[in-house]
Amino acid sequence: MPKRDVASATSLISHFAKLNQHKKAMNIFSRMFELNIRPNEFTFGVVIHSSVVLDDPNLGKQFHGVSMKLGLNSNVYVGSALLDLYAKLCSIEEGLFVFEDTHEPNVVSYTTLLCGYLKEQRFDEAMEIFRIIPERNVVTWNAMISGYSKKGCNEEAVNLFIEMLRRGFIPDQSTFPSLLSAAANMAALGKGKSLHACAVKYLGQVGVFVGNSLVSFYAKCGSLEDCLRVFDRLTERNVVTWNALICAHAQNGRGDVAIELFKRMEYMGIKSNSVTLLGLLLACSHVGLVDEAYSYFEQARTRDANLLKSEHYACMVDLLSRSGRFKQAEKFIHDLPFDPGIGFWKALLGGCQVHSNTKLGEYAAEKVLALEPGDVSSYVMLSNAHSAAGRWQSVSIVRNEMREKGLKTVPGCSWVEIKCKIHVFVTGDKRHTNKPEIYELLGYFLQHTMKSQETDFLQEF
Secondary structure (H helix, E strand, C coil): CCCCCHHHHHHHHHHHHHCCCHHHHHHHHHHHHHCCCCCCHHHHHHHHHHHHHCCCHHHHHHHHHHHHHCCCCCCHHHHHHHHHHHHHHCCHHHHHHHHHHCCCCCHHHHHHHHHHHHHCCCHHHHHHHHHHCCCCCHHHHHHHHHHHHHCCCHHHHHHHHHHHHHCCCCCCCCCHHHHHHHHHHCCCHHHHHHHHHHHHHHHCCCCHHHHHHHHHHHHHCCCHHHHHHHHHHCCCCCHHHHHHHHHHHHHCCCHHHHHHHHHHHHHCCCCCCHHHHHHHHHHHHHHCCHHHHHHHHHHHHHHCHHHCCHHHHHHHHHHHHHCCCHHHHHHHHHCCCCCCCHHHHHHHHHHHHHHCCHHHHHHHHHHHHHHCCCCHHHHHHHHHHHHHCCCHHHHHHHHHHHHHCCCCCCCCEEEEEECCEEEEEECCCCCCCCHHHHHHHHHHHHHHHHHHHHHHHHHCC
């Protein structure tokens, strides 16, 4: 250090922290004491954040202890950093202790505290804190919206956004991704389009961050035309944008288009990552291109083995099983560089159900139930495989075993959005207010379908 004082030392620590060289930052912090340089609140703010990045709560607690010795623990800058540490790596109770010890907590302190409560899904307490924050800003609102959205409270997240607008706060680029994720989770296409309009209104130019969220939203709602329209209008695209579009077509049964998009992405010079490869394998799976999937998988293994994660191997097992290549699937599982988890055996079991391979299906089910004895779906898939093969006695044995263990299937659920209202239905649902009209219309459709089938049958003679 050219000038050995607290400013230069803190500057050097910050420099290494920004480069993700946190160990070097720690070494310089230790060196400060050897040189009799007393760290200030800004020094502690940096090193405490480094302990969070390193996922090391014990190191963070040591910094807390040092700050107490130096009388800096009540400083709002140090207190906010410590609060972030305890909220993310420890418990909110410890974080609350730090908050109460902080002298004149500011909006950052309050926001960090409520994020801790949201992380632990303690929504009532988070809302209480949110309501008493002296000076709320857009960051605080974003934290609340994001916290609710991440924990699946989608309606609440959207309602918070509406309240935010009514109170005169202007949303920014960080507001919309969480909202669009909430709308996608509800498959609420109408709500999402309204949010899209809000983004255009308040942001003007939709950036790549919001653009990626819009592409993903329309993809999850199955609206590929809107998905492509957003993609084409983006002035800036990155690998996340391309991945969203590729996965959108792969998941909506347009595997051929997904593969063409991948080739276009490569031509544009965008380097693919593990998500791209997963989308590509899914695309091949949907259109039955087993050999092509193998080719892409082997290319990735040769070029950069780090791209391959457990989900890529699981996707290959699923692809081989669904195409009836059971010997290859078994060999693939046997040759895995790690122990196969429950997902691999369930993928194999799913293929066995499709092709009524009851012998291998029973073996796969045994593996699943050994790892997770209460897995209802495995019993159901095995029962369906026996049913498709006409082995009714085996079906009865599987169902009796489920009853003896007290296992119950979760009813299938579907929903539809009409005039921005979500209507949810389960199997045999009779709770809807419009039940008579719904069943009357279903009856009409069934009669019409049966008549059409009879007409087609007669025309064959």
